[in-house]
Amino acid sequence: MLDPLTRRLAARLKELRTEKGWSLDQLAEASGVSRATLSRLEKAEVSPTTEVLGKLCVAYSMSLTRLLAAIEEQFTAHIPAKAQSLFEDKGKGFARRAISPPAASLKGEVLECDLAPGSFISYEAPPVSGQEHHLVLLDGELDLRIGETDYHLSAGDCLRYQLYEPSEFRSDPEKGARYLLVLI
Secondary structure: OOOHHHHHHHHHHHHHHHHHOOOHHHHHHHHOOOHHHHHHHHOOOOOOOHHHHHHHHHHHOOOHHHHHHOOOOOOOOOOOHHHOOEEEEOOOOEEEEEEEOOOOOOOOEEEEEEEOOOOEEEEOOOOOOOEEEEEEEEEEEEEEEEOOEEEEEEOOOEEEEEEOOOEEEEEEOOOEEEEEEEEO
């Protein structure tokens, strides 16, 4: 049995597709995710991976945290640590906690991301083209590729960019990587 968050996410994914007036086939073409997978996601038969959610966010022109915020509770000023939503893709060794999730009346959001040692994630396209990113590496080491440009970050380093191209994140094989990501 899948958790309530997965069921709410499934309902929201179906709602987004319906709002666009798309069939499953049209969404499959727009996102690069198979029709069968989309159907299973919308029925809450499976939990989506980070990469699948990334592809769907590109198709819908929204960030992953904005998608996840849409299935969370109403906006609140104080968000205790234990109340912050956590998305995990254990197969990829990736966890993403929404420290300050998106809200309609706020422009920014703050995420804490953890990549297990030797983990790799990639996004074929930005969910929101041109979105401003401020990445601060808290612990470990992280190699990034933004478009065709490579970066190596050590603890304390900051990388600022507007994302228009594919991106890749690879954590140190021994240390992993923990970072804050501010999206504006």
